[in-house]
Amino acid sequence: MTKERIVVALGGNAILSTDASAKAQQAAVMKTCESLVEFVKNDKDLIITHGNGPQVGNLLLQQAAADSKKNPALPLDTCGAMTEGSIGYWFQNSMQETLLKNKINKQVVTLITQTIVDKDDPAFESPTKPIGPFYEEKEVSEVEKAHPDWTIVEDSGRGYRRVVPSPKPIKINEYPVIETVSQAGIIPIVAGGGGIPVVQEGDRLIGKEAVIDKDFSASKIAQLVDADQLIILTSVSGVYYNFGKPDQEEIFDVTADEIQKHIDNDEFAKGSMRPKLEAAVAFVRSTGKSAVIGALDDVKAIIAGDKGTVIHK
Numbered sequence: 001m002t003k004e005r006i007v008v009a010l011g012g013n014a015i016l017s018t019d020a021s022a023k024a025q026q027a028a029v030m031k032t033c034e035s036l037v038e039f040v041k042n043d044k045d046l047i048i049t050h051g052n053g054p055q056v057g058n059l060l061l062q063q064a065a066a067d068s069k070k071n072p073a074l075p076l077d078t079c080g081a082m083t084e085g086s087i088g089y090w091f092q093n094s095m096q097e098t099l100l101k102n103k104i105n106k107q108v109v110t111l112i113t114q115t116i117v118d119k120d121d122p123a124f125e126s127p128t129k130p131i132g133p134f135y136e137e138k139e140v141s142e143v144e145k146a147h148p149d150w151t152i153v154e155d156s157g158r159g160y161r162r163v164v165p166s167p168k169p170i171k172i173n174e175y176p177v178i179e180t181v182s183q184a185g186i187i188p189i190v191a192g193g194g195g196i197p198v199v200q201e202g203d204r205l206i207g208k209e210a211v212i213d214k215d216f217s218a219s220k221i222a223q224l225v226d227a228d229q230l231i232i233l234t235s236v237s238g239v240y241y242n243f244g245k246p247d248q249e250e251i252f253d254v255t256a257d258e259i260q261k262h263i264d265n266d267e268f269a270k271g272s273m274r275p276k277l278e279a280a281v282a283f284v285r286s287t288g289k290s291a292v293i294g295a296l297d298d299v300k301a302i303i304a305g306d307k308g309t310v311i312h313k
């Protein structure tokens with residue numbers, strides 16, 4: 001019998017809390033891997049994707065601080081690749097150790113992934129993806145003075161952040177490699193930060209200065225590799241109607257058509273829950289299989305079907 005194949009998308013809390021040091025992020029990633037190993041123990045073939053918003057923004061700031069003729073700042077697409085490498089390394093290292101601790105003989109590998117986007121995607125003209133640190137309202141004018149080319153917006157009541165363009169993925173360039181690696185029983189870590197945004201010009205792929213939403217890339221990969229389930233792990237136990245209001249109500253199971261009505265009615269936050277739901281609906285509609293949005297800490301209960309919001313046909 002073939003194993004179930006699961007694509008897991010990991011949100012910010014899987015990597016970073018408040019301490020952006022490598023040590024703290026590696027500790028968070030280790031804790032995440034201790035949750036993820038439950039999928040492997042339950043005999044599932046795992047494909048891991050993750051975000052990079054805080055990390056790529058911090059890296060750009062480091063580039064700007066060091067910028068000189070001898071040591072020029074590197075562009076956003078290259079910084080995206082650097083975070084695919086660095087965060088991928090943390091996951092590869094911690095997952096390997098966790099598998100060994102659990103006496104599971106399996107390899108893990110990070111694949112630098114390029115995500116093809118449309119050069120005319122309107123997102124290039126209107127930045128929406130928050131990256132890097134949060135700023136307080138009183139700091140904003142100072143930051144704008146230091147970085148006149150930045151767009152800074154308020155991020156879901158959590159503070160102010162720089163935003164960059166976030167085009168939609170059309171195709172995952174390396175998906176045949178992802179397929180081959182997964183078929184070989186190896187756990188691939190792919191499309192970190194949504195993958196490096198590239199546009200196709202003849203035989204060439206040209207990097208673009210943008211950050212793709214990892215939930216959309218995870219959905220695209222799950223469709224391309226014919227995954228049995230897309231699981232989006234974040235910091236809440238599930239999706240709520242009227243989130244944050246006294247009458248909020250957790251959704252345990254909903255059809256793609258029903259939740260689409262609520263998305264169309266603009267009921268979900270654009271910078272957080274809406275893209276996750278759109279990614280889930282796209283996967284369910286294209287494959288007929290289900291997607292789950294739930295908490296990283298609830299992996300065992302999600303596998304048992306006891307927790308998380310299930311979106312199905």
Ligand SMILES: Nc1ncnc2c1ncn2[C@@H]1O[C@H](COP(=O)(O)OP(=O)(O)O)[C@@H](O)[C@H]1O
Pocket residue numbers: 010011012013051233234235236238239240241242243268269271272273
């Ligand atoms: N309707 C909703 N239901 C549940 N959570 C919501 C909803 N709307 C907004 N949120 C917020 O979205 C957050 C998850 O989005 P985000 O932090 O962007 O995810 P990620 O884990 O990918 O970094 C939750 O922690 C919650 O605060």
Ligand SMILES: NC(=O)OP(=O)(O)O
Pocket residue numbers: 010011012050051052053054130192193194211212213214215
């Ligand atoms: N690229 C991306 O979606 O990153 P975050 O999940 O960290 O926002």
